[in-house]
Amino acid sequence: MESLSRPFPTGDQAEDADSLQEWDEAYRRVEAYFSALHVDNKLLLNSLVLKILGRASDRVGSEPNRRPVVLAAREADRHLVRWFRQVLGESDVEPDDRLSARGRLALLQVESSVPWQKHFLSEKPIPGEVTEAMRTAYLQADPEFRFTEMRPRPIDLGIVDVANRTIESMGTSRTVLQWILWTGFGLLLAAIFFLTR
Amino acid sequence: MSEAQRAKSPGDQDRGPSWQPFVFFSIVLGITGVGAYLMADYLWGLGWTFSSGLLWILFVVLFTHLAFGFTHALTGFLLRRLHLSFGKMPESTVQVDVTAAAEASRVAIIIPIHNEPVDRVFAGIRAIYDSVMAQPGSEAFDIFILSDSNQPQQWVSEEAAWVKLQRELNAQDRIFYRRRPDNLGKKSGNVSDFCRTWGDHYRYMVVLDADSIMSGETLVELLRRMEANPQVGLIQTAPGIVGGASLFGRMQQFANRLYGAVFMEGLGFWQQNGGNFWGHNAIIRVRPFVEHCDLPQLPGKKPFGGHILSHDFIEAALLRRAGWEVWLATDLGGSYEEGPQSLVDFALRDRRWCQGNLQHGMLVGARGLRGKTRVHLVNGILGYVSSPIWLLFMSVAFWRAFTFGPQSYIPTGGSVQGVAALILTVILLFTPKLLCILDLAFDRERSRSFGGLLNVVTSAVVETFFSALIAPVLMLFHTKFVIWNLVGKTVGWSAQRRGARGTSWDEAIAVHGFQTLFGMGIGISAAAIDPTLLWWLLPVLFGLWVSIPVSVWTSRPDIGTDAKRENLFQTPEETHTPAEVAAALDSGDQCEFARYDGITSAVLDPFLNAVHVSLLRRNRRRLVSGQKVYGTDVSNKVPMEGGSHDRRRLAERLLNNGPQALDTEETLAILSDIDNMLWIHREAWLRPGEDLAPWWRKAIREMSAAVSGA
Numbered sequence: 053m054e055s056l057s058r059p060f061p062t063g064d065q066a067e068d069a070d071s072l073q074e075w076d077e078a079y080r081r082v083e084a085y086f087s088a089l090h091v092d093n094k095l096l097l098n099s100l101v102l103k104i105l106g107r108a109s110d111r112v113g114s115e116p117n118r119r120p121v122v123l124a125a126r127e128a129d130r131h132l133v134r135w136f137r138q139v140l141g142e143s144d145v146e147p148d149d150r151l152s153a154r155g156r157l158a159l160l161q162v163e164s165s166v167p168w169q170k171h172f173l174s175e176k177p178i179p180g181e182v183t184e185a186m187r188t189a190y191l192q193a194d195p196e197f198r199f200t201e202m203r204p205r206p207i208d209l210g211i212v213d214v215a216n217r218t219i220e221s222m223g224t225s226r227t228v229l230q231w232i233l234w235t236g237f238g239l240l241l242a243a244i245f246f247l248t249r
Numbered sequence: 250m251s252e253a254q255r256a257k258s259p260g261d262q263d264r265g266p267s268w269q270p271f272v273f274f275s276i277v278l279g280i281t282g283v284g285a286y287l288m289a290d291y292l293w294g295l296g297w298t299f300s301s302g303l304l305w306i307l308f309v310v311l312f313t314h315l316a317f318g319f320t321h322a323l324t325g326f327l328l329r330r331l332h333l334s335f336g337k338m339p340e341s342t343v344q345v346d347v348t349a350a351a352e353a354s355r356v357a358i359i360i361p362i363h364n365e366p367v368d369r370v371f372a373g374i375r376a377i378y379d380s381v382m383a384q385p386g387s388e389a390f391d392i393f394i395l396s397d398s399n400q401p402q403q404w405v406s407e408e409a410a411w412v413k414l415q416r417e418l419n420a421q422d423r424i425f426y427r428r429r430p431d432n433l434g435k436k437s438g439n440v441s442d443f444c445r446t447w448g449d450h451y452r453y454m455v456v457l458d459a460d461s462i463m464s465g466e467t468l469v470e471l472l473r474r475m476e477a478n479p480q481v482g483l484i485q486t487a488p489g490i491v492g493g494a495s496l497f498g499r500m501q502q503f504a505n506r507l508y509g510a511v512f513m514e515g516l517g518f519w520q521q522n523g524g525n526f527w528g529h530n531a532i533i534r535v536r537p538f539v540e541h542c543d544l545p546q547l548p549g550k551k552p553f554g555g556h557i558l559s560h561d562f563i564e565a566a567l568l569r570r571a572g573w574e575v576w577l578a579t580d581l582g583g584s585y586e587e588g589p590q591s592l593v594d595f596a597l598r599d600r601r602w603c604q605g606n607l608q609h610g611m612l613v614g615a616r617g618l619r620g621k622t623r624v625h626l627v628n629g630i631l632g633y634v635s636s637p638i639w640l641l642f643m644s645v646a647f648w649r650a651f652t653f654g655p656q657s658y659i660p661t662g663g664s665v666q667g668v669a670a671l672i673l674t675v676i677l678l679f680t681p682k683l684l685c686i687l688d689l690a691f692d693r694e695r696s697r698s699f700g701g702l703l704n705v706v707t708s709a710v711v712e713t714f715f716s717a718l719i720a721p722v723l724m725l726f727h728t729k730f731v732i733w734n735l736v737g738k739t740v741g742w743s744a745q746r747r748g749a750r751g752t753s754w755d756e757a758i759a760v761h762g763f764q765t766l767f768g769m770g771i772g773i774s775a776a777a778i779d780p781t782l783l784w785w786l787l788p789v790l791f792g793l794w795v796s797i798p799v800s801v802w803t804s805r806p807d808i809g810t811d812a813k814r815e816n817l818f819q820t821p822e823e824t825h826t827p828a829e830v831a832a833a834l835d836s837g838d839q840c841e842f843a844r845y846d847g848i849t850s851a852v853l854d855p856f857l858n859a860v861h862v863s864l865l866r867r868n869r870r871r872l873v874s875g876q877k878v879y880g881t882d883v884s885n886k887v888p889m890e891g892g893s894h895d896r897r898r899l900a901e902r903l904l905n906n907g908p909q910a911l912d913t914e915e916t917l918a919i920l921s922d923i924d925n926m927l928w929i930h931r932e933a934w935l936r937p938g939e940d941l942a943p944w945w946r947k948a949i950r951e952m953s954a955a956v957s958g959a
Contacts, residue, residue: 209614
């Protein structure tokens with residue numbers, strides 16, 4: 053519970069009402085993100101958020117133009133990426149956003165089988181059980197690809213093919229042929245009409 | 250002979266002609282002959298005119314179709330009552346140990362989906378998986394969810410539901426998910442894509458629809474039968490309809506369960522190893538399917554040319570052409586599907602099927618097809634074309650009465666033949682239902698599962714009454730669909746509407762308004778000519794007059810519930826609901842992963858975002874490495890990496906203005922972009938509230954509130 057020893061943001065920023073509201077927003081943002089990562093132990097969640105907010109408040113002096121919510125969110129992201137890099141044993145070459153996605157995926161895969169919460173964002177060495185599980189975790193969406201050729205075999209449509217080829221070969225006179233057919237059909241209906249009277 | 254060798258030598262497994270089709274079609278021909286003779290004799294007595302000839306031809310076509318249906322019921326009834334197995338797939342002498350077979354013969358249960366209700370689909374998959382796992386030989390089965398969904402909400406919800414299911418069932422290496430960026434070739438293209446990519450892993454595949462349910466016992470039995478019969482390429486089960494909630498849905502499922510058993514037996518009798526494929530709830534041998542069933546494009550323009558819509562019939566035809574047997578498993582239960590819940594939904598489905606079946610007209614004369622295949626194709630076409638033929642028959646008869654008066658139908662000295670033709674027609678129409686009820690009367694246990702014989706008779710009478718009301722409505726629907734197809738008006742192949750929601754009065758008026766007016770117009774004309782003529786036409790016209798209220802009332806779930814309370818249209822699955830049916834139909838709550846609409850969850854939820862990106866990467870790898878076998882240029886379908894400038898602008902718009910600022914295409918473009926999905930996730934959480942659209946602020950606030958309230 054190292055983070056509990058970190059002070060809540062102090063100084064002028066925390067004293068006026070606006071600042072309190074700003075830090076409350078920052079608290080809620082970080083808390084919401086960690087909760088979305090299934091950190092469901094309230095005590096742990098609270099201590100992690102306070103830890104992040106403590107670090108964020110340290111940066112207020114060097115980054116006075118940034119609002120607390122931005123500082124806190126960035127601090128949370130920085131910690132998360134660093135923790136994932138440590139757990140997954142990745143070098144600095146892997147971009148942060150990709151590493152973060154991979155880490156989140158690994159966390160999702162192992163969360164029910166490995167006691168990871170108490171080590172989450174911890175700066176102490178991570179037990180081998182957790183690192184091993186997360187490094188080997190992967191999302192299996194499908195089996196290994198084993199590609200097979202599948203090509204349509206032609207179907208000889210018989211008389212339909214002959215008719216189609218004939219019509220195709222008639223080119224521009226196709227429209228004329230269609231009109232003749234429709235006129236013939238109309239004449240047939242007319243013939244039926246008169247012959248049935 | 251190895252399977253590969255067998256696939257290359259079509260025709261070598263043919264059992265030769267069997268006597269069953271000869272007997273069956275002789276009965277059809279005999280009945281048709283009697284009807285045609287009686288009608289000809291009757292018309293001759295009236296004095297032969299051109300219209301007599303026309304009426305006779307139309308009558309014979311309709312009567313043949315009627316006799317075909319009647320003969321199914323007659324042979325099915327006799328086979329069932331005499332306990333004869335002439336319609337069943339012969340048992341092989343090969344003894345199969347399913348557990349041993351499971352090690353060598355892997356089965357993929359594939360479920361192609363396209364914007365289907367996610368909760369229902371995944372509840373069904375869970376039910377099937379649980380049922381299979383309880384069986385010996387379960388290790389042979391994997392499940393593939395093959396999505397063609399092109400709505401952002403569906404896509405993300407499917408991913409969320411899949412991950413949830415995989416985790417909850419601990420089935421990471423058994424239940425798989427793949428989404429295609431396009432739906433090239435529609436369902437058959439989706440299945441072909443599976444075959445090209447993973448088909449080589451599996452000896453068999455079981456194709457299911459989004460609403461299909463199959464028991465583990467049936468699936469394992471299908472595997473056993475395929476293993477025992479290496480000459481068989483496909484076994485189709487006869488799915489029973491379940492889940493009927495509206496009155497219409499309940500009548501459909503009752504009719505399916507009561508009449509289906511007898512008709513299926515008759516169907517199995519004549520088709521033997523020349524069966525058909527209905528697109529789902531069937532097991533298929535993968536290798537011959539891969540080698541013979543990739544469908545070519547038909548020449549010419551839509552609706553007859555182009556992509557083959559009703560692919561299932563043709564796939565069975567191609568398997569038969571290559572020498573593989575196709576059987577209908579009439580004796581297997583444990584196979585279910587859901588049906589339309591309203592007349593409007595039924596007609597919408599028929600509109601798609603009509604287009605597909607009429608297209609088969611191009612293939613009826615194709616060289617190399619088997620005779621039984623041609624019968625299947627013609628029967629499918631007649632299922633729709635018989636409606637305009639019926640309308641034409643009635644029009645000619647009406648016109649004749651208009652011209653010569655209704656008395657012109659009464660020959661001097663009376664007509665025994667006319668009355669006999671009428672009685673024979675009525676017998677062909679109603680005897681099949683009577684035979685089915687009689688069949689049930691001999692089977693006490695089955696009768697009890699329908700709620701008792703009295704209950705069955707009452708339900709059948711009500712069902713027959715409504716069928717008679719609906720028949721002329723369907724006649725006009727089908728006639729319209731056939732004409733639309735002939736003039737080239739096509740329809741999309743969209744997802745079927747599932748679930749009972751009820752047809753509104755506005756919708757019913759829009760859909761049935763013309764039919765009602767048409768019926769009234771004919772009625773007024775008939776009354777003006779001669780009131781007797783109106784009475785003759787009343788059985789047809791009445792259905793049209795009341796089509797709007799009938800359509801609305803039969804679609805309402807509350808009336809369906811009332812009928813259920815009264816045990817009307819009770820089915821065996823309601824009396825003793827199979828566990829897998831109960832589990833599948835109880836879809837439960839919405840997936841907890843996808844709290845918000847599609848893209849909001851994919852952006853904000855850190856796990857779902859990671860899953861989504863991981864699946865995009867996997868899909869990218871699939872499309873790039875399999876480019877050769879997919880045979881098309883996939884470059885514009887591959888999920889993007891390195892986020893283009895345009896897409897980043899879209900992503901900015903999404904963050905600044907919310908998901909409403911993007912249309913479906915733009916949302917899909919963002920969801921398909923690996924780097925932008927990673928970027929948006931971070932930005933949404935890192936930016937101050939004022940740099941985000943109110944939508945995102947609200948969503949984050951709600952997540953925060955959910956934490957506080959937890």
